[in-house]
Amino acid sequence: MSASLLLVAVVAVIVAALCRRYGLSAPLILVLVGLGIGWIPGTPEVELDPEIVLFLILPPLLYSAAQDSSYQAIRANRRAIGLLAIGLPLFSTIVVGLVAYWTVPNLPLAAALVLGAVVAPPDAVSAQAIGRRVGLPRRLMTLLGGESLLNDATALTAFRVALAAAVGATASLWEGVSTFFIAAVGGLVIGLAVGYAVSWLRLWLTDPPMETAIGIIVPFGTYFVAEEAHTSGVIAVVVAGLFLGQRSVRLGYATRLQDDAVRKSIDAILESFVFLLIGLQLPFLIRGLAGESWIQVAIDATVVLLATIVVRFIWVYPATYLPRVFSSKIREREPQPPPRAVFVVGWAGMRGVVSLAAAFAIPMTTDSGGTFPARAEILFLTFVVVVGTLLIQGTSLGWVIRRLGVAADDAEQDRLAFAGAQDRASRESERRLDEMAAELADDDPNRHQVMMLRKWVTTQRNVAWEELGRGPEDIGESPTAAGNRMRLELLRIQRSVFINERDEGHIDDEVLRTALRRLDFAEGQMDREDL
CATH class of the missing domain: 1.20.1530.20 (Na+/H+ antiporter like fold)
Known part of the structure; x- marks a missing residue:
């Protein structure tokens, strides 16, 4: 049985x-x-x-x-x-x-x-x-x-x-x-x-x-x-x-x-x-x-x-x-x-x-x-x-x-709700970044990290509003989509290099799995479903 x-x-x-x-x-x-x-x-x-x-x-x-x-x-x-x-x-x-x-x-x-x-x-x-x-x-x-x-x-x-x-x-x-x-x-x-x-x-x-x-x-x-x-x-x-x-x-x-x-x-x-x-x-x-x-x-x-x-x-x-x-x-x-x-x-x-x-x-x-x-x-x-x-x-x-x-079309309402919530979340994040920047000296190397994080937060907000204004009939690639496409290409190149390194005996499988896991998480951040 x-x-x-x-x-x-x-x-x-x-x-x-x-x-x-x-x-x-x-x-x-x-x-x-x-x-x-x-x-x-x-x-x-x-x-x-x-x-x-x-x-x-x-x-x-x-x-x-x-x-x-x-x-x-x-x-x-x-x-x-x-x-x-x-x-x-x-x-x-x-x-x-x-x-x-x-x-x-x-x-x-x-x-x-x-x-x-x-x-x-x-x-x-x-x-x-x-x-x-x-x-x-x-x-x-x-x-x-x-x-x-x-x-x-x-x-x-x-x-x-x-x-x-x-x-x-x-x-x-x-x-x-x-x-x-x-x-x-x-x-x-x-x-x-x-x-x-x-x-x-x-x-x-x-x-x-x-x-x-x-x-x-x-x-x-x-x-x-x-x-x-x-x-x-x-x-x-x-x-x-x-x-x-x-x-x-x-x-x-x-x-x-x-x-x-x-x-x-x-x-x-x-x-x-x-x-x-x-x-x-x-x-x-x-x-x-x-x-x-x-x-x-x-x-x-x-x-x-x-x-x-x-x-x-x-x-x-x-x-x-x-x-x-x-x-x-x-x-x-x-x-x-x-x-x-x-x-x-x-x-x-x-x-x-x-x-x-x-x-x-x-x-x-x-x-x-x-x-x-x-x-x-x-x-x-x-x-x-x-x-x-x-x-x-x-x-x-x-x-x-x-x-x-x-x-x-509940999806359109979802995109609007998400864009509004993401905008509020991004602005709150920027407020905290301003506080962090104020605590750092002008020559502090960590100010560069604050700048990078500010760009990341701005990109999050821009993506939400871009998706809201783009329907199935829209033709062309948005700047954010183009950036994601390029980043995915780089991730695929890095993944291929790590696999070749393993195949040639330069790293073992444990190192490869660690590398692939990090690359997979990075790709997963861009591969979410559209609201």
Whole structure:
């Protein structure tokens, strides 16, 4: 099994790398590749293990997303995010569950609600990736990101309650509400405690490799502790990630650079792995439906898929506009979004591996010893919802955004904000340089260093304003860009000389690595992304 999982990971990374190289949608291609590989004769069967997904894959992905999120933006949009991340999963659980109860033969209500909870949480990873590529307004990106951070906790808690009722455990409405409250509050407390402890430890260490190593194990440890305490591991990981993301500005630059590179690499591997793993499940799920009427199965799958897609629209439009009807404060504080923007939020409801993991976590038997009702059907219906939403909504989301004209140029506002902040930072730096120069004698050789630093600070300010005034249509090279180009050429020459010195035996590899590291940092200062 371990060899099979390793092979899946290798294939997934290769396919994802090719998709990124040629500008293709990696999640969709990976699912299709998994579907194809699953039918190759002799291919080892790789059944999705819910423990692997919930304990090894979900925590680092949530933690990374939380660290990249803006606490201020989430707080400013907490009402809208709460309606999407808490209200919508609960609404979807009930509505989709009732539709399945009325449609799927021999499916008890409790088991139907289990299915509703399983397919309730959207996976916003691919939606956010498409949104960044086509330029979704930042508020929509904040809503989708905030929803993805918290909706898993809501849906998985609802799943526990519905599952308890389906297997014969007592689960009244009050018990369900208290379970959700305890899980949420407990996860919040544990996440904050872990965040404080880890933040203090990393600042105390001042050791970039160990700080990054601690950051890698934080999501796993946080999730495990929270789950062992019978609270929400998802909420605990998200809170810890948000807290540490805010505190990351206190870390050294080497730790921040290293953290970012390591997290992005881990995210790329895990996201590729899970989407390929989704596609590989089809042969196993079909065998579980042996003897069933495929006409009835197709009808059930179509109805549940449509219900899952439509229920999101039924929720998002009233949730967007009704609060503004009844509250003047909301109307004054938040601009009313156009219906086309709300449609994009409704269409960005692709499901992911969390739904499949929850479905596979359904036990084979109930507490009374009987077989769990329609477990195979629930697994297959979940698979259809996940793959169907990825193929239908995932392939068309970018087109829908462009067709409706929802994309916005937040980049121009970012450049203006950055230029203003850089101007203030540069002027404050120049004020301090004036103080330093006043403390030096006229013949002090350090006055030359002050002059060089003043030129560097001036260049920083000029670059920010140059970028603000230059659009994609501008032709020609700015003075700063020309200077950077020349400096990069010199760095490449120096790098080549050091490598030749090593190859000719004049210096050893340790000296070469030290030299290359210094040159890399110098190049990295000029190779930042444009705001």
